[in-house]
Amino acid sequence: MKLIEKLGLAALYQLDPELGHGIAIKALKMGLAPSQGVHSSDRLLTNIAGLDLPNPIGLAAGFDKNAEVIAPLLKTGFGFIEVGAATPIAQPGNAKPRLFRLREDRASINRFGFNNEGMQTIATRLAARPNHGVVGINLGANKSSSHRAIDYVKVLEHCGPYVDFATVNVSSPNTEKLRDLQGERALNALLAGVMETRENLARPIPIFLKIAPDLNGEEIAQIAQVAKHNRIDAIIATNTTLDRDGLQSEHAHEGGGLSGAPLFEKSTRVLAQLAHETDGAIPLIGVGGVSSAAQAMAKIQAGASAVQLYTALVYHGFSLANEIAHGLDQVLKEKNYANVADAVGTDIGAYL
Template identity: 65%
Template sequence: MNFVERLGLGLLHRMDPERAHGLSISALRFGLVPLPGPITSPVLATNLAGLMLPNPLGLAAGYDKNATAIAPLTRAGFGFVEVGAATPRPQPGNPQPRLFRLTEDRAVINRFGFNNDGAEVIGARLATRPQGPVPVGLNLGANKDSTDRAGDFARVLTLCGPHVDFATVNVSSPNTEKLRDLQGRAALSALLAGVMEARAGLPRRIPVFLKIAPDLNGEELAEIAEVALASGLDAIIATNTTLSREGLKSASRDQIGGLSGAPLFEKSTRVLAQLSKLTEGKLPLIGVGGISSAEEAWQKLLAGASALQLYSALVYNGMSLVTDVLRGLEDRARKAGLANVAAAVGTGRGAWL
């Protein structure tokens, strides 16, 4: 992190977190953030469910909720970018304040509640996005007051699917009441059947991912793995934010919402390793949760992730973290004598079980 980036983060951290979030997106849109462009090499190039990625590190959903900064984000070094979540109808989300920095813990708590401009507006923005080597996907959500939440995911995919390279079914946000209930076997099977039917109606087939919670027990994870393998899903994202508050020190630790950042790393990586064992390499896994360094990214690969995502660490480390992590991954792969990071996937899973 250079002096200018450190100064910028310092100024943002003196503001309300949600206002700072909005200003960071504006800074990207107006070209005020130095961006490295796509980062790739033979060591980093990654095949994720048929998507050819310049590198395995993606931006997790939640940062660019309304798809307003896609062009700069695809030049920020990420190997893929996920925007959203989008719901069929626009909704304001939960009352403010709903975003909290936990600086002592290098963490964030949010209870946004799927605030977004709605699938039609977001779809129109996606339709005009610049094409390039960095795949762009959309996180699919459900309206808070919907009478058919399972159907909401299919509706968003039908509207926006023609304009994205992948889509993620998000049944793991803790900020929409009873949404996580859709992770159960029967509910998830029915939901995914509707999503796959919607995908079949798209002009081209796109990969569909499932994002799960880190707060699932072994039996629940086994059910999800079984349903995922039977449903035609292309990958699982492990994991979303947690409801746990174990070991936190910051003043905002008891705020309601999902916790992300450094405290999530161990919990999410153990879930990742369990899923890797349960799916036996038959389904790619995307590791997300607590990554703030190359070593943590490397550990996610060893635990079974074929690709990675981060978001909360940018709050504390800035966009230069992307380059730092990728160069560190490249260095670790070369020191291990590996021609490509894919050769490391799952080789250290046992340490996380």
Template identity: 60%
Template sequence: MKRLAEKAGLAVLQNMDPERAHGLALAALNAGLASQPGPITSDRLRVRLAGMDLANPVGLAAGFDKNAQAVCPLGKAGFGFIEVGAATPLPQPGNPKPRLFRLKQDAAAINRFGFNNDGMDAIAGRLTNAECAVPVGINLGANKTSEDRAADFAVVMQRFKAHVSFATVNVSSPNTEKLRDLQGPAALAALLEGVMDVRGDIPVFLKIAPDLTLPEIRDIATVAQNAGVDAIIATNTTLDRDGLHGPHKTQAGGLSGQPLFEKSTRVLAQLSAATTLPLIGVGGVASGAQAYAKIRAGATAVQLYTGLVYGGLSLVGDIVRDLDDLLARDGFASVAEACGTDRDRWLNAA
């Protein structure tokens, strides 16, 4: 019955303005109208990531709950961990609307939000009072008008370190002008040094773009390892527009969803060959098979967001249970045992 209600709700939401529909989805979560099975786990699914014990390796990517408005219900949705934000030092409205577009034929989305958020103080206040069943992380961002964007990341890290289980340095959003310039080796090393100096004992992850050359990927891996980063998230959204359909295919912004799956997984495999750091695979995960493919390409864990737009929150439980079945089918006793076992195929496809 709940599945039928979810399908009906998705049908209504998908005929509304995407950003308004997203706001209503968060409200429905807080009203208890969505699937809440709690963290799903098994001996095969349990993962240790950067010192955190996860019930399963399937996480929520940043951007879905930018302002930590639905942390508690999301923690009961089946995820092994969730990430909120991005948060910036000061509140900012982001880019003008419309700034979110569905590409239904491609099971994809394009957004150019521009780090719209309530600011670090408001978001940290919500996390202070939130009791979540799974680890919660914060995506660190920089204000568009900041004179020192690199310093903004350290400021946000300092503000959140008492309230989160991990933090992600996000220099890979395509929607803040020149932000991706901070992925260059010298700029990235300086930025990470500032964050690491104030993090305390909080694990720090680095989120990178998919639109990188192999030498750039290797440079980032070296910088991250030297800086003491705990994991790399691969990847954020892409600027690529190859093979898209529908009236919104040329909209500016970052593309997420199914068209990103292969590109992001190739980058993941390349990173896996370039570093011993744990990796989190993101981009086009909407099934247990796709989560499994990311893990076998080199990921310790995965995250999703756009898949929820088309599959609803019950998709989380489906992915986790299907992943468990796939691990069992192939004789893997754990996610760690499966990690990287198909990496060479993805490297040869790059």
């Protein structure tokens, strides 16, 4: 991290976290973020669900909720990015304050509640995105909706033509009863509708499923079977957690989803269990607590074909994606892996 980036982060720490996030978006619009380009090599080239990635380091949904800064984000070093979550109708989300920094824990807690400008505005921006780079959309449902399964279909119909993949997000803890959609019957019905809609797009795109970390072994096995049955193209493991064990920060007991360093072990164990249950049949994307090349490598060896991060940017800045890509390249070289795919799932047992 460069000195100017350290100073910028220190200044943002003096502000309300949500205000700081808004300023970070403005900085990207003004071209003030690092633009080192995307580091790639033969070792880092990744194919997941038919998508060719220059490296397996992705930006998780939640940072660029409204698809405002796709072009500058693609210059910071990410191999792919995911915008949203988008809902059919614009909604303000939950009452403020709803974002909390846990600096002692290198974590964040948010209870945003899918605040976004709605699928029409987001689709308009996606239609104007650069014609390079891999960009996905996180599909959400409105809080007030009486037919949430239909909401996912609506957003896919509207935004699908402008993205490279779409993620069915049934794992946010901040929309009441949303996680109920992870149950077998509800998830089967939801995914059946989404997959049918995907096939009707002029250009069918891969569909990913994002799951929660707060699942037991039986629930993970059930989701794996549902994902196989519906021919889901990849599973993202995991979203934020409701667990608060071991936290030290003053905001530790705020309601919402916890992300960042404390989530690493929990999310990686779910990832490994999911890798065991799917046995290579479905590509996995590991999310939760990644802030270094070593942690990215651990996710990969636990079964992930690619990884995503978000909260770590709060503490390490936008140069982090490029740093992790360079570091992962070196780790793969030292371990004599010709390509990152050769390392996928080589140490699942460490987390089972």
